[in-house]
Amino acid sequence: xxxxxxLIIGAGPTGLFTVFEAGLLKLKCHLIDAxxxxxxxxxxxxxxxxxxxxxxxxEILAGDLTEKLLEQCKQFEPGFTLGERAETIEKQExxxxxxxxxxxxxxxAPVVAIAGGLGSFEPRKPQIHNIVDFxxxxxxxxxxxxxxxxxxxxxxxxxxxxxxxxxxxxSDVASEVTLIHRRNEFRGHLDSVDKVQELKDEGRxxxxxxxxxxxxxxxxxxxxVVVKQxxxxxxxxxxxxxxxxxxxxxxxxxxPIANWGLEIEKNAxxxxxxxxxxxxxxxxxxxxxxxxxPGKLKLILCGFHEATLMCQAAYQIINPGxxxxxxxxxxxxxxxxxxxxxxxxxxVVKKIE
Amino acid sequence: xxxxxxxKITDREGKIHEVIAPTDMAMNLMEVVRSYExxxxxxxxxCGGMAMCSSCQCYVLSEHELPEMQDDEEAMLSEAxxxxxxxxxxxxxxxxxDMEGLEVELAPEI
Numbered sequence: 293x294x295x296x297x298x299l300i301i302g303a304g305p306t307g308l309f310t311v312f313e314a315g316l317l318k319l320k321c322h323l324i325d326a327x328x329x330x331x332x333x334x335x336x337x338x339x340x341x342x343x344x345x346x347x348x349x350x351e352i353l354a355g356d357l358t359e360k361l362l363e364q365c366k367q368f369e370p371g372f373t374l375g376e377r378a379e380t381i382e383k384q385e386x387x388x389x390x391x392x393x394x395x396x397x398x399x400x401a402p403v404v405a406i407a408g409g410l411g412s413f414e415p416r417k418p419q420i421h422n423i424v425d426f427x428x429x430x431x432x433x434x435x436x437x438x439x440x441x442x443x444x445x446x447x448x449x450x451x452x453x454x455x456x457x458x459x460x461x462x463s464d465v466a467s468e469v470t471l472i473h474r475r476n477e478f479r480g481h482l483d484s485v486d487k488v489q490e491l492k493d494e495g496r497x498x499x500x501x502x503x504x505x506x507x508x509x510x511x512x513x514x515x516x517v518v519v520k521q522x523x524x525x526x527x528x529x530x531x532x533x534x535x536x537x538x539x540x541x542x543x544x545x546x547x548p549i550a551n552w553g554l555e556i557e558k559n560a561x562x563x564x565x566x567x568x569x570x571x572x573x574x575x576x577x578x579x580x581x582x583x584x585x586p587g588k589l590k591l592i593l594c595g596f597h598e599a600t601l602m603c604q605a606a607y608q609i610i611n612p613g614x615x616x617x618x619x620x621x622x623x624x625x626x627x628x629x630x631x632x633x634x635x636x637x638x639x640v641v642k643k644i645e
Numbered sequence: 646x647x648x649x650x651x652x653k654i655t656d657r658e659g660k661i662h663e664v665i666a667p668t669d670m671a672m673n674l675m676e677v678v679r680s681y682e683x684x685x686x687x688x689x690x691x692c693g694g695m696a697m698c699s700s701c702q703c704y705v706l707s708e709h710e711l712p713e714m715q716d717d718e719e720a721m722l723s724e725a726x727x728x729x730x731x732x733x734x735x736x737x738x739x740x741x742x743d744m745e746g747l748e749v750e751l752a753p754e755i
Contacts, residue, residue, distance in 0.1 A: 337692055410687060416755060419726055451724050479720035540724055543698060543755065544691060559687030584686075 294371060296322035298606050299391055299401035301378045301549070304332020306580030306595030307407035308361040308370075313603040315368030316621070319610060320629065322371035322399060324378045324391065326412035331358030333409055336542065347593060357592075367628025373397050377412045379548045381576075389575065403575055403606040406554075406561060407595070408582040410544035418449065418538045422508055430514025431536050440535075441466045447517050447531060449505050450539035451475060456484040458539065463496045470498040470531055472505060472519060508536065552576075560584035568605035569598045575609060577602045648742055655706075655750035656683050666740045674749065675701035675735035688754050694736035699725035701735035702752035709747050711738060727752050 298314050300307045303325035311321040329335050331354075334343075339355030346352055352360075376393035381404065383389055391399045415433035417423060423431060435441075435458055446466040448459050451473040457480075459471045471488065478485050491497040500521060507518035509530060516530045546559055554571045555562040561578035563569045565585035569577050579602050580595030588594075607616060625635030652674075654662045666677045675690045678701070692698035696717040702725055705711065711733065714722075718737045722728050732752065738744075 333692075337697055338695060341695065410691060416726070451720065473723070475720075475723040477720070477723070479716075540726075541698075543700070544687075546687065559685055 293390075294322055294373070294397070294399045296320050296371060296399065296401045297610055298322075298403045298405055298603070299324070299389070299399050300405045300407055301325075301391070302332060302407040302409055302580070302582070303327070303330040303372065303374070304407060304409050304580065304595075305334060305357060305361055305592045306409075306599050307332070307405070308358070308365055309596050310405055310407060310579065310599040310603065311365035311368050311370040312361075313600045314606065315365065315629065316619070316626065317603055317607045317616070319603065319606060320370075321368065322373070322401070324373045324376060324393060324397075324399065326375070326377040326414075328375040330362060330372065330374070331355070333544075334358050336413060343592070345591065345593060367626060367630055367632055367634070369629045373399065377547060381552050383573075383575075387575065402610050403577070405599075405602060405606070406549060406571075406576065406578040406582055407580045407599070408546075408549060408578075410581060411546040411549070411559075412544065413542035414545050414547070415538075416540040416543050418505065418540060420505060420508060423538075426508050426510060426514045426536070429512065430510060430534060431508070431538070433538060435537060438462065438465055443467045444534040445532060446470070446535045446537065447472060447505070447533045448537045448539060449473070450541075451478045451480075452539070452541060453480040453484060454541075455539040456480040456488050458537065459497055460484065460487050460491065463491050466535075468498065468533075469496070470500060470533070472500045472503050474502050474504050476501045505536065505538070546582075549582075554578070557584055560588075567601075569602045570605060577605070650740065650742060650745040650747070652677065652740075652744065653706075653746075653748040654678060654681075654683055654703075655748075657751050657754060666744075668740050668742050670740075672740050673736050674703065674733075674738040674740065674747075677740060678735060678751065684751055684754075689751075690736060692736075696721045696734050696737055699734065700754070702727070702732055703735050703749040704729055704752060705731045705733055705747075705749055707746060707748040709744060711744075725752075726755050 297319040298321045300323045303323040314321050334354035342351045376395045378391050379394045380392045388402045389404050444466050445468040447470045449472045463469045492499045503519050503521040505517045506520045509516040516532045520528050561583050563578050563583045569579050571578050579598040581590040627633050649665045662683050664681050689700050691700040718734050
């Protein structure tokens with residue numbers, strides 16, 4: 293059981309800034325995120341795109357913003373459970389909450405802050421009528437353990453970076469790699485496209501375009517995919533394989549959080565914006581893009597503000613009755629949980645003669 | 646004053662909405678749909694309008710001459726689902742006076 297003061301669901305910008313604000317109040321944080329890396333949408337969807345409305349940054353790349361936030365909260369030693377989705381929440385007799393992920397990891401905290409953005413990112417599944425029958429029986433939407441493809445025949449579908457990168461990677465692992473895409477053009481880093489071209493020319497990747505998978509064949513386990521190719525004359529044929537990996541990107545879904553008994557409106561969690569962004573369940577807060585209230589704006593900078601106010605309320609829950617006044621970091625410096633201290637340089641007192 | 650235009654949008658349940666869209670607010674079709682709440686929040690414009698998620702895919706029903714597709718949009722549509730010959734991404738269609746009378750249908754949610 294992982295225990296902490298504030299359990300944050302979602303490691304996007306709002307979640308990461310919460311760690312800093314909580315740290316100033318000497319509260320420890322642990323973050324859960326379904327993605328394998330922190331940063332949320334900023335890392336997953338648009339790391340190389342600029343953001344222009346972060347105060348004091350006329351322009352910052354989303355990926356750089358994530359890095360800066362990680363650097364800023366590093367002193368407060370956040371814990372991370374990455375690549376796992378928060379699945380259930382149970383209130384304990386002592387008032388704390390236990391949140392369990394889809395992989396069974398348990399976390400316990402007196403305060404839960406949902407900073408889940410648009411929800412957890414789920415793979416987009418192609419619309420093949422019997423695809424569900426073969427999930428984990430040869431069909432994988434996410435590559436977790438590349439070793440399982442050793443000496444296997446693999447078919448990958450998709451036209452983006454992940455389809456290209458995994459085709460390249462698996463060409464060294466699998467016995468046969470086939471890449472199928474609806475168009476002749478791929479959108480990915482130029483290096484990746486060139487590398488796939490090279491591997492295709494060497495006969496190490498079997499490239500089929502423009503084409504798509506329209507059916508799956510197999511008894512218990514996947515044994516072949518049905519391909520429809522549209523070059524010149526339309527034709528359909530089967531390719532024997534052990535694995536089919538459709539890589540069509542991720543789309544966010546509110547997911548299991550929707551079943552936690554929280555008041556939901558417009559796919560977002562209703563909170564008390566007059567005070568502390570608490571939900572209808574005391575001790576559970578919702579901050580950033582995942583919440584809604586009159587006048588809500590889904591902006592990173594609003595998430596930062598919400599996180600800051602939420603931490604004050606969390607302090608009261610965790611330290612009932614304990615006195616505290618807001619301190620300015622410039623005045624009092626920052627004492628990290630790792631023993632480091634940041635502070636303003638002392639003024640020089642020297643006589644002028 | 647810049648002119649407003651009329652657009653007919655069929656939602657995902659098949660209901661037709663006749664709406665008025667400003668041409669001077671740099672809005673795109675996805676944003677018009679959101680501003681009238683024709684599709685629930687969180688099911689459209691997920692990536693914010695970067696042609697990176699296809700949640701604003703729509704089918705163009707009228708014969709309007711629309712701005713040409715850029716590479717981003719074409720690439721995204723080549724990976725999207727339920728794509729037809731008349732598919733476009735709403736976020737890439739900036740509202741302009743030439744779109745008066747435009748008719749579109751929202752593609753299914755995925």
